[in-house]
Amino acid sequence: MIRFENVTKRYAEVAALKGVSLEVAAGQLVCLLGPSGCGKTTLLRTVNRLIEPTEGTVMVGGQDVRQLDEVELRRGIGYVIQSIGLFPHMSVLENTLVVPRLLGWDRAKRQERAREMLHLVGLEPSTFANRFPRELSGGQAQRVGLARALCADPPVLLMDEPFGAVDPPTRERLQDEFLRLQAGLKKTILFVTHDLEEAVKLADQICLMNAGQVEQYDPPAELLGRPKTEFVRGFIGPSRTLLRLSRIPLDDLIEPVVGAPPRHLVSRSGTARDAFSSLLAHGARAVGVADGEGRVVGEVRLEALLGAVAEVDPEREGEERGEKGDLREGKGGAV
Amino acid sequence: MLWVALLLLFAQQGLWAAVLGALFPDSRSPVFDRETLFNLVLQHLGITFVAGALVVLVGLPLAVLVTRPVGAAFRALLENVVAVGQTFPPTAVLVLALPLFGFGSRGVVLALFLYGLLPVVRNTLVGFAGLPQDVLEAAKGMGLSPRQQLWRVELPLALPVIVAGVRASWVLILATATVAPLIGGGGLGVPIIAGLAVSNLGYVVQGALAVALLALLLDWTLSRLEWALTPWRA
Numbered sequence: 175m176i177r178f179e180n181v182t183k184r185y186a187e188v189a190a191l192k193g194v195s196l197e198v199a200a201g202q203l204v205c206l207l208g209p210s211g212c213g214k215t216t217l218l219r220t221v222n223r224l225i226e227p228t229e230g231t232v233m234v235g236g237q238d239v240r241q242l243d244e245v246e247l248r249r250g251i252g253y254v255i256q257s258i259g260l261f262p263h264m265s266v267l268e269n270t271l272v273v274p275r276l277l278g279w280d281r282a283k284r285q286e287r288a289r290e291m292l293h294l295v296g297l298e299p300s301t302f303a304n305r306f307p308r309e310l311s312g313g314q315a316q317r318v319g320l321a322r323a324l325c326a327d328p329p330v331l332l333m334d335e336p337f338g339a340v341d342p343p344t345r346e347r348l349q350d351e352f353l354r355l356q357a358g359l360k361k362t363i364l365f366v367t368h369d370l371e372e373a374v375k376l377a378d379q380i381c382l383m384n385a386g387q388v389e390q391y392d393p394p395a396e397l398l399g400r401p402k403t404e405f406v407r408g409f410i411g412p413s414r415t416l417l418r419l420s421r422i423p424l425d426d427l428i429e430p431v432v433g434a435p436p437r438h439l440v441s442r443s444g445t446a447r448d449a450f451s452s453l454l455a456h457g458a459r460a461v462g463v464a465d466g467e468g469r470v471v472g473e474v475r476l477e478a479l480l481g482a483v484a485e486v487d488p489e490r491e492g493e494e495r496g497e498k499g500d501l502r503e504g505k506g507g508a509v
Numbered sequence: 510m511l512w513v514a515l516l517l518l519f520a521q522q523g524l525w526a527a528v529l530g531a532l533f534p535d536s537r538s539p540v541f542d543r544e545t546l547f548n549l550v551l552q553h554l555g556i557t558f559v560a561g562a563l564v565v566l567v568g569l570p571l572a573v574l575v576t577r578p579v580g581a582a583f584r585a586l587l588e589n590v591v592a593v594g595q596t597f598p599p600t601a602v603l604v605l606a607l608p609l610f611g612f613g614s615r616g617v618v619l620a621l622f623l624y625g626l627l628p629v630v631r632n633t634l635v636g637f638a639g640l641p642q643d644v645l646e647a648a649k650g651m652g653l654s655p656r657q658q659l660w661r662v663e664l665p666l667a668l669p670v671i672v673a674g675v676r677a678s679w680v681l682i683l684a685t686a687t688v689a690p691l692i693g694g695g696g697l698g699v700p701i702i703a704g705l706a707v708s709n710l711g712y713v714v715q716g717a718l719a720v721a722l723l724a725l726l727l728d729w730t731l732s733r734l735e736w737a738l739t740p741w742r743a
Contacts, residue, residue, distance in 0.1 A: 253651055
């Protein structure tokens with residue numbers, strides 16, 4: 175859906191991008207991750223031609239973006255930025271239907287669509303439609319930004335640290351809702367973040383960048399489990415195992431309860447990280463798993479968690495143990 | 510409403526004569542009698558309006574133009590010209606305009622136009638410079654054409670600052686229009702200058718008071734307009 179071919183961007187003295195090649199398959203959420211100044215935002219902005227590469231080609235939907243009219247191109251790509259950039263002089267509803275209006279949709283259709291979008295992002299139109307942006311909280315404004323980007327139903331979304339400016343609890347909620355939305359919408363998304371945890375939580379594929387180059391492009395479990403370079407190893411740091419747990423669904427680890435009924439429970443919709451956290455907190459070797467109605471459906475044991483995170487350690491070759499437990503991996507690999 | 514009330518007040522020639530007569534009991538003719546106050550006010554507003562409209566019609570587009578890529582090269586020139594326009598005394602412009610337009614209101618309008626250009630141009634430039642970058646970036650990134658960015662985002666957002674400039678400019682023009690009689694223009698400067706010539710304080714007070722009342726009301730009206738145009742602000 176999006177393909178970067180040897181994309182290079184040079185400014186007078188420095189090269190912001192040094193020959194980046196990357197392919198994003200349709201329906202995938204790819205996180206561009208890296209420290210500030212690594213070129214991730216620059217790369218993102220070459221897609222909607224806010225930045226023109228010095229060399230190389232960016233293709234969207236099989237077309238070279240340079241062949242397309244830049245204004246038309248941008249109307250077909252949803253764009254969400256950290257500071258949101260809602261139009262302060264327009265109501266929430268007007269903000270949401272900006273692109274459909276540019277595209278010339280008729281009034282009734284675009285109004286209905288905008289209300290639908292607001293509803294989708296969890297803002298009740300009857301309450302919020304006529305508010306001005308200054309009357310919104312940070313989280314609400316970010317939701318409007320997302321509704322605005324989705325309103326014309328673009329196949330591709332570009333998101334530049336969209337949840338970077340909201341407080342941590344709100345960010346987590348927005349991330350959860352965003353994942354739920356994406357599961358239904360299946361947009362092709364490029365998502366810039368410097369937050370490893372966010373990338374691990376959201377991404378189908380993570381593209382870890384450094385100094386204008388791609389260090390590693392892999393699914394989160396692969397990146398965490400088999401860092402390819404010293405930079406990657408350093409960037410993900412010592413807590414990478416915990417992060418890997420957060421990508422492992424509990425469902426895969428549930429075993430029938432053996433012995434005494436478990437005293438502590440975690441939710442079945444959670445991740446292995448929740449279970450591990452509960453084990454640590456209670457000094458237990460197993461924790462019960464409850465479904466939506468609170469019924470115990472089984473338990474997760476420490477051994478299962480250890481097995482799930484077992485990774486290849488380059489310093490202890492020969493002791494390789496197979497990866498298991500990550501279902502989301504391999505939903506379309508690097509090309 | 511307030512405008513109607515104020516104009517009605519100016520139409521009460523007898524009332525002004527009575528009040529000024531009480532203030533200046535020694536004067537044989539406390540109120541200017543070659544023209545009614547109401548007509549002087551209309552002349553004054555006429556001159557102000559024409560000069561004010563010219564300022565907006567010329568100053569605003571020019572200022573917007575130099576904020577666009579095509580006009581950026583002329584920005585410094587425009588800023589300097591309007592700055593000189595305001596430092597140059599309007600009375601001097603009046604005299605210099607004489608050979609061009611002869612006696613009458615046209616030279617007055619030219620002088621007031623040059624004098625009033627600065628606040629409008631400067632505030633327009635300031636208004637555009639202060640636009641939130643994230644909003645501009647979002648507008649561009651969502652696919653607004655440069656023209657749509659200007660009309661749908663930049664101008665509406667800069668409007669409060671621009672209107673504040675218009676307000677300053679028009680009040681300045683209204684007050685300065687009292688120099689008009691120097692080259693045979695009309696307006697409320699007529700009784701003031703006549704009063705100075707014949708040492709009749711009543712005339713001066715009459716003209717000055719009317720100008721002050723008009724200026725206050727104009728300022729208030731435009732400040733209301735400023736808010737009415739921007740319901741989205743806190």
